[in-house]
Amino acid sequence: MDRNNYFRRNLIIVLTIIVLLAISVDLTRSQFLYQKTNHTLLNDGLGYRSSKTESKAADFDRAAVERYLVVYNPDEDASDTLKNNIVQTVRYLKREVDEVKASDLKHVSLENYDTVIIAERDLSDIGILDKLMLYGEQGGHLFFATRPEVNDAMYQIYRKLGIVELGAYVTTTGVKLNTNILLQGKDKSFSGNFISNSSTHVQLDKTSTIHAISSEHVPLLWETGIGKGKVAVFNGTMLVDKASRGLIAGAIATSHEDYMYPIMNTKVAFIDDFPTPFYNVESQEIHKAYNRTVPAFYRDIWWPDMLQTAKKYDLKYTGVLIKTYNDKVEPPFDDPKGTQQSSLIIYGRELLKNAGEIGLHGYNHQSFANSVKVTETLDYKPWTSISNMVAALQLVKSYMEQIFPSYEMHTYVPPSNVLSDEGREAIKQVFPNMKIISSVYHEDFVAGIAYVQEFGVAKDGMIEMPRLSSGYGMSESDQWAMINAVSSIGAFSHFVHPDDVLDSKRNGGRTWEEMYREYNDMMSKIKAMYPWLRSMTATESGIETMHYTQEKIRIDHTQDGIKGYVDGFTGDLYYLLRTDKKIKILKDCSVEEVDKGVYVVRVKQNKFEIGLD
Template identity: 30%
Template structure:
């Protein structure tokens, strides 16, 4: 050792050694960054349940006694849509319900409301109920919770009970529900105006009694859309919205949660941010606006502007992105899959994504949806079909093997269909022949074409987790998407968002406005989300799927005394999340969980044990 030290002291170029050392260090760091080796296995804070323990919402409710009576009359206009909405809504809230249709059952054969805790009436004209309507009103007096879920018609039977519904008078005229403004403290995101798509004259113009509380109204004429009041020992709530689209579920769920002294229902508690087509080869497209704004090539824009900006947003808002990989952009669905040879983009961006705490899933071997020749894209898309199931399986096997080769530490399990298109045959192949796929993240809403794979948050019979994406892009201030976002915060306490790197190459997706405007819209949404739901967990796709599994399996029974509420949770695993509304009393000490005030009398409950006790505060 001393000889080496003496030699270094005599070496005339010793100062150069320091310079060389610095250059070698820089080179090593750059090499590590470009090759993506400085990351470890993805560490999920919440992962999948054992497959034998993951059950669907329907399975979870099978053994639950019905506590809600849903009365409808499908002979009346709009009732089919309202019934579909409420049936799904009650299932998601884990409320077992008996559904009785007066189009099929005589009014004399209706179940007694005394056998239930709550009842939902879905018929604008309540005349078919006859004297049963008065029986329902007496049941409310004795402690029942009654929800009129459809805008009422001004018929003679409505006139008889209107005072008990909180109505002082009505002109009989219907007003346009152009927007909805939930009262501050009633819902997450309350106190703000949300625009309704394609509004029409759907809401009965009413004047309400002083002892009636308005929970939501239109933004322009202040027409009451949701109101409620105490009636004896029970509660009555009226939904006067008149729109029964999927996008409105959260408003109806919030209405239902007003019916009892305390209402608790399972939620997911997750916010996920997907990057479609990422990592992938540098996409083709028109880089005109990127050159206009930055003077950069498409590739340099992604590495020098787009990704650094996304990294800053991730650090600011606690996001862990989920990228979904495309191996190539070739349209060939007939030839055997060929391995992508240019892997630099995949290793570089994939490594950075994993180092950021993110996750990488699958988008496709190429960007062709998993559809066989029986799928007709019409004029909507120029995609090619796959010739048979073997071709689809081979393409998925190649994609999974390619990811493992270029990013050996990635743990992929989430599949996102290109353009959210996935045929029934393709869906079956994923569930039976591609065991690496544990989650499908497609879309929550129809688009009118019939092509998208539309999902509910659930566990499918083949064990795959269904995790739909709700909003997209940088313009989430758009009226429909913001409405969808606030609705789902109150329905499932969830936000699933996706965007594409190549949005900035397509004028229809905001290219002309430029990245700064697009990014500004995204920041606006993130600020809104943080304010509306500050306790929402930021998760990756797999973590959200773990949360969906726990949500789907969970059941809840709430009982109350003068001193406390007790929640008994079925199919409880390691944790559970619920929204808890205290309509009568203020929660105090909690045993078996943690309670966080969200707004008004609405709380977020983290259950840590299968039995949770919430004491009522004195006074």
């Protein structure tokens, strides 16, 4: 035998053995990673810590209880909606809150409340304005959360609201922030027509602090002193919207001295429909730009770009998988032609190796819904029974177990953000450890269809953890919603779809380079504005959501600062503190200034102290 050929053959054999050994070691390491990741997460939170691990500060029950009162008119839809929005915001602030009809306010002892919030425009309905203003003058906090009607009742008190001249009603647009009432918001303007208010032309006295004005320079939000107390006024009608909850929280916080409230302190990035079958189809745009098929584009261009952004701007991706894109809602569900195991293997491993997570989007993209309105609007087929949903989900479970036998999925994202009660039950049956549902925080494109959530834990134990924004870029309305969410609950949660690149409606005619540039710009701004937000997977954030929901806090204000007491303490918790004072001594907590006079407080024990000077 030719010695060169013999040497060449042996070299090939040796190299083949080395490659196989490397693959084996890598697979073993990956499998260990999958096992370790799930074991840690389950035992750290989603396995639900026993009550023995929770602690309650000894002085919690003796600490002061802050109680708020919201006054509204149930006969007016706008007042009722505003009341509900304020109540939910106050609950996120972890304060006790009561509701009362304006006509019944005369029966309430105002001295039992730290803050009274007026969600009623016609102040003549209140009937006890003198008593209400006296409450403020004696040290109470008042917040008029909607533009009062200009009538005899308003003329009775307008001077005490910091107003020196009342004018006509006017429709205003946009918002310019004069202060950091929204975190990192000072001097920012939002000029889009998505912000519209019914306001009153006013002139304010020089003692009023104006936090926000309209694009037409009409004062929108201000505060002023009233005797020993404070009063805040919102001269508009937009606080009915969830996207403006940061303004509600800010108005409450800035009208109090040394105000502190809990936040989740999380940053989550979802990729819906990923891993997914990338069918071997052609796209003229992709082929012209990259000389690649669609699968090759995602493998060689899109995914490396997304990983680069994650590395640069501190993101952990949670991908939610789709098994197939068929439209079956009746068995049999087996679909070998529509399934790509290679996609789940390649991208699933890459997700986990880059500290990410795999969640569930569905067997296919047919939302678990049987409503005619939903199916006709989305052009989907209705699921006629839970048993069919269960059968489809069992196929997804088997599919996942074949590739990642030791991995358990904890997060479910409903296709098109639509989920029925029957779909929820099917998920619980097939995936008992699926503890998190992530849909949307704001109403989706068609009112009454999307599964709209609040952060919390549902009665059935499922963690409700909505996403707050979507897309490769951020519109001005998205930016407004984002800055309000960070300011009120300390959370950023965003999702994209891989196929946005291919969909002309969703990409708006932009190339991938343009979309990617916008995506980088968005994540760069988030990182620059809020570097303190903790990057997490959906499961990690779900654990924080659970703890945030269950914790209770009470604050005592002393001559030397703040003493805090926590019930339901299970580990480090995070709070925002607004104060104009200097921080001196810290006990069982640490602080980081994140804006002028605003601090993120990391609480390390169930009782903590912050010295203020």
